[in-house]
Each structure stands twice: as structure tokens, then as C-alpha cells.
Amino acid sequence: MVSAEFVSEAGRRIKIIDVRTVEEIVGPLGYVPGSYWVPAERIAELAQRLSPSAFVVLVSRGGERSALLAQYLEMLGMRFVAALEGGIREWKLKGLVTRRDEVLRARTLDVMPTADAFADDDAPRERKILTLEDVRAHIGDPGSVRWLKLATMVVNGKQSCVDGRDDHGVLGSPGGNAGEFLLSLAAIEEATRSRIDARSIPALLDAYIDGIGRFYMHTDTHALNAMIMKLRAEPGIQHLLPPLPGLPEHWRKWTSNPPHEVRPLLRELLLVPEHIGCGHLRRTLTMASEYGVREELTRAFVLSLYELYWAGATSISIEVLGGHHDEGAVVSVVVDEEPLHAFSRVPLVSPAGDVGQMFLNTPQVAGYLRDEATAFFMRRTDLVPLRREHERRYQFSLSERAAAQAASTLGALAAGLPRYEVRFHDEESFSVC
Secondary structure (H helix, E strand, O other), X not given: OEOHHHHHHHHHHOXXXXXXXXXHHOXXXXXXXXXXXXXXXXXXXXXXXXXXXXXXXXXXXXXXXXXXXXXXXXXXXXXXXXXXXXXXXXXXXXXXXXXOOOHHHHOOHHHOOOOOOOOOOOOOOOOOOOXXXXXXXXXXXXXXXXEEEHHHHHHHOOOEOOOOOOOOOEOEOXXXXXXXXXXXXXXXXXXXXXXXXXXXXXXXXXHHHHHHOOEEEEEEHHHHHHHHHHHHOOHHHHHHOOOOOOOHHHHHHHHHXXXXXXXXXXXXXXXXXXXXXXXXXXXXXXXXXXXXXXXXXXXXXXXXXXXHHHOOOOOEEEEEEOOOOOEEEXXXXXXXXXXXXXXXXXXXXXXXXXOEEEEEEOHHHHHHHHHHHHHHHHOOOOOOXXXXXXXXXXXXXXXXXXXXXXXXXXXXXXXXXXXEEEEEOOOOOEEEO
């Protein structure tokens, strides 16, 4: 069983299969946009059409039928098949959007693509500069976009980075939650003209994560491999490391809860720029004056986040992105609605797809979430020196620094790439310019 949040963020990596009857898929609960309709009596054909390694999630009304059918598909040789926990009812309860029309009736096995576009994430591919038509084709792919209510994002979502290697559906800003947290600290210091005590960062970060629900930071395989080489070079700790050849899943598990004897060395290695896989976070650390974030705060944040992660905080997501930077454009995603409200519906878009990769930014959502962060920090006067008289200066600094940091990060990582704006007019129509 997999959660509604997992499926909503999985993007184009998975195929969502609705196994309900024709009466149910056009009924009041609707269906997940981008899914395919394979009624229960045809489910065996799915194993014949797709690769055994295809990622598949089955959807029924409450999850019971899909769970039984997932077990059946496993018996037929499919290795990565699951059921949506709670079914379409839970999907709606989580504030995720469904559609109610006849479109799904035509999205059957007969039109389902068989190729697995994500069979080898690390395979080198030629960088392609994306045209307007490429972006339009990617956004028009039903599997590339999911929708959710903004209130769901506030209490149970995560803000991802703009990195184009991520094939999940994202709401992106430079550095994701990590970048936004450090941005807020810098704006507080500028607004109050006083320094935040770095020793308060662990408690502040813990309270912040508890308030927003989930927290995202990413690294990548290149940074992780560089750190592994340093660990392998230490003769006294070899018995504490995963055995050779050390598969990626072994290292991901090891880094989530490393032996206590290794943690002092690991704390040092985590702060080496070459071991930080997020370009925005790495630049924040190494170009402190340009990003306006004191190096001491960035270091305290990285160590505090990992300490919470090692302590078993389930709300922290540290992603390891694979492959190389092959982004062919910078894409900003906005909706017609202004201002946004808790009930507003916003799109989760996958930055990677068949047309290539794109840096993906969602400035409207980032602005809304910064207002929510303002409300949080204004209430934590026990941990930060922010007072009511500082609020206007803080918000101004937050806006100015966000724009400057985004310009610096994307100016460096996306130099020379075309820039497009995707504007959604509603859940079915959009324009690209």
C-alpha cells in the first residue's frame, strides 16, 4: 500500500491504474487525472503489456479491491506494483484533485504506452534545448501534472528544489524547504539588525518542521559518491560501512542512521561543498556574501537537519537525485488566480520527462508559503529576535533576497537557457509563452 501523498508526488515515474467499474469512474468521487482505466476483469492483461519492472499503482474505491489485484499482479511477475491506501476516497480526503468526465473511459490498455521511460536514470543523454512546443507537449501530458489544494500543501506537502533531474511532481523554489528556511533566517537578521544565535538553530528547525509538516532537501549521486570515497579512505571505520560493492540502497539506508562512531567524521564531511548535491545550497554555503546568509547559519542548519534525520524524524525527506544536469529550459508555473487562498488548486509538475529536463519554479506558491512562514516566525520570539515592528522590513527583505538568490542560482546553473512561463487558466487549459 502507498499513500496518496506518495502517488501525488511520484509524477510520471508511475502508471496509475483505476480498476473500478465504468459507473464508478464517472461517479461523484471522480478519478485521478492522468490515470488509465483497466477494469478488474482485464487486470491480467496489464502484466502482459508492461515490463515486470514497471512502477504501477492500482486505485479502487477504498483500497480493498486494488490490494487484492496488486497481489495477483505480483503472482504474475510484476515486481513494483502497489495499491493506493484508502483508494479514491482517501485521495479526495487529502485535498487532492479528481476529475469527473468521460475522458478516462478512452484511456485503456489499448492506448497505454509500453516503454519504461525511466529504466535508467543515470544513463547519459544529450542535452536538448527545449522549445516552446517541447514545454507545451510536456505540460499537456496527463501524467506530468497533478493537482492539489493549497491547504494540503501547507499542512502536508513539501517544497522541492528547482532541479530538473527530479521526475516527481514538484512545487519548486531554489533549494526547496532548505533554501526557504535559510532565506527566512537571513531576512530576520537583516530586518532586526541582529544575529540569530546558531545554537538556537536545532530547536528552531525542529519547531519549523513540526509546524509545516514535511521538509525537503536533496543531494545527488555525484556528491554522495564523493563522500563515500572519503569514508572508504578511512582505515579505522571500514567495518562500520556497507560491504562492498555498496549498492545505492545500502548507502541510503546507512546514511539515514549511521553508526555513532562514524558520526563525528560524517558531520565534517557533510559540510564539504563537494559533498553537497544541491547547487543552491552549495552556493549559499560557499558564496555567503552574495546570498546574504552567514556561513555559520548554513553550517548549523545542515548539521541540525541531519541530527533530526538520524534521530528518526519521519517528516524529513532527503532525496538523492541521479543522473546529470541536462536541463534545457527554465520554466515558471503560475495560475490565473491571484491572490492564492487555502482552497486554491495548484499544479504539481514533473521537471523531467520524455522531452528532457527543465528547471521548474513555482513563484506564486513560494510567495504564499513565505507569508505562512512569516506568521510562524512572528510567533517564535523565544527563538528569533523578530518582533511586530520588524514585520514590514522582514517581508521586504524576504522578497528582495528571494529574487536575488533565484537570479544568482539560475543565472549560474541555467546560463544561456530559454525561459518560459506556463500559465494554467484552469485544470484543463494552459498557455506557454
